[in-house]
Amino acid sequence: MYINVMTNGPNHTTRAELPQADPLDHFLxxxxxxxxxxxxxxxxxxxxxxxxxxxxxxxxxxxxxxxxQKVSELGERLFLESNTLTPLIKRLETAGLVSRRRDPKDERVVRLSLTPTGRDLADEALQCVPGEILQATGMSSEDLSSLNQTMIALGSALREIE
Amino acid sequence: MYINVMTNGPNHTTRAELPQADPLDHFLxxxxxxxxxxxxxxxxxxxxxxxxxxxxxxxxxxxxxxxxQKVSELGERLFLESNTLTPLIKRLETAGLVSRRRDPKDERVVRLSLTPTGRDLADEALQCVPGEILQATGMSSEDLSSLNQTMIALGSALREIE
DNA sequence: TGCGATTAAATCGCGAGCGATGTATATCAA
DNA sequence: TTGATATACATCGCTCGCGATTTAATCGCA
Structure with a gap:
């Protein structure tokens, strides 16, 4: 009925008078x-x-x-920049999960690696966490996969604006 | 191929050896x-x-x-609670967009309304903003609508866990 | 009526996301 | 070689999201 990225919502001129559905429902x-x-x-x-x-x-x-990986490489993957990542990574370093060291070839660059503890956490969490959540969605594996592709495409499209 | 809510990603045992796609791509x-x-x-x-x-x-x-609307009602719509909403609403009040007043029938409750300025902003932004973004996604109105329904359903399913 | 339990918001402290700016290293051209 | 420019990351101040707690009003029930 109405668009969903953002729309006027149901009949603007009567918005104040009619009982109406939540306009947020029309916003992707x-x-x-x-x-x-x-x-x-x-x-x-x-x-x-x-x-x-x-x-x-x-x-x-x-x-x-x-x-x-460099901080900037990690940022490209996560779509974040150093102003967000530097503090986050430092917390992971403090927690003993990630190591940070300056690249000797270029002292501006910080190289990131998982510590053994960090790698263990990655492996364990990657193996243990998913199943429960997958089931909870009540969607088939195929539907979830295609939804994932759609969301990746949506993100790409939005990032290309301007 | 792989699940996408969260999955082990491509072949765990060879993760360190093989060049591989970004494991994040498998996470919805x-x-x-x-x-x-x-x-x-x-x-x-x-x-x-x-x-x-x-x-x-x-x-x-x-x-x-x-x-x-009460703060709690707004929270139900936005899926947020007073610890997030109270400061946000106060900023909107300071900006002259929203009015807050205690309900005389129950002084615990805060009733929220848009000021005329706030309503103007809502109307104007609702009318002006969407088109450009809609186009930018490169998706049809129908596809966007069905994606919206899917995302609403996904959110509902995730909220029902536990 | 009075008092403990419940409810609605507010407050606090922290991590995240981000615009703007700062700092140090590297590059390049004269 | 040097000075200007560019690059990579870090820092700062703000808003947001949230777990935990607090304050104030209301409710329920003896």
Whole structure:
């Protein structure tokens, strides 16, 4: 009926008079926002055992595929910049999960690696956490996979604006 | 191929040896997270003209449908609680967009309404902002609508866990 | 009526996300 | 070689999200 990235919502001129559905229901940006909140809340108790936050966990997953990534490389994967990542990574370093060292070839660059503890956490969390959540969505593996592709494409499209 | 809410990612045992795709690509939670970041960044310059943030804007949209909502009612719509909403609403009050008054029938309750300025902002932003973003996604109105329904359902399913 | 339990918001402290700016290293051109 | 420019990361101040706690008002029930 109405668009959902953002729309005028149901009949603007009578908005004040008619009982109406929640206008937020027409906003894709809101359903994505709310699903993000919900994911965060589902993961939190699972990640509490490892004493990492959800964004920290995503960083660890991103770091698990390759040692010695730069801060800027990690940022490209996570779509974040050093103003967000530097403090986050320092917390992971303090927690003993990540090591940071300046690249001797270029002292401006910081190279990141998981410590053995960090790698163990990545492996364990990657193996243990997912099943419960997968089931909880009540969606088939195929549906989830195609939804994931759609969301990746949506993110790409939005990032290309301007 | 692999699950996408959260999965082991490509072949765990060879993770360290093989060049491999970004394991984050297999996480629906990450694609949702990244799309949320992207939406935020797309909206920011558009909302800057109105000097409101993205979450403030969502609150204004939620408030635009009905006057006199309680903080808790707004929270149910936005999936947020008073610890987040109270400061946000106070900023909107300071900006002259929202009015807060205690309910005389129950002094514990705070009733929220858009001021005329706030309503103008809601109307204007609701009418002006969407089109550009809709186009930018490169998706049809129907696809966006069904994606929205899917994301609403996903959020609901995640919220029902436990 | 009075008092403990419940409820609605507010407050506090922390991690995250980000615009703006700062600092140190590297590069390049004259 | 040197000075200007560019690059990589760090820092700062703000808003947001949230667990935990607090304050104030209301309710329930003896």
């Amino acid at each position: 940006c809101f359903s994505v926002y709310a699903a993000g909140l919900a994911f965060n809340r589902v993961y939190k108790p699972l990640l509490d055992r490892y004493a990492v936050t959800y964004p920290q966990y995503l960083a660890i997953v991103a770091l698990s595929s390759k040692d010695g | 939670c990450f694609s949702v997270y990244a799309a949320g970041l992207a939406f935020n960044r797309v909206y920011k310059p558009l909302l800057d003209r109105y000097a409101v943030t993205y979450p403030q804007y969502l609150a204004i949209v939620a408030l635009s449908s009905k006057d006199g």
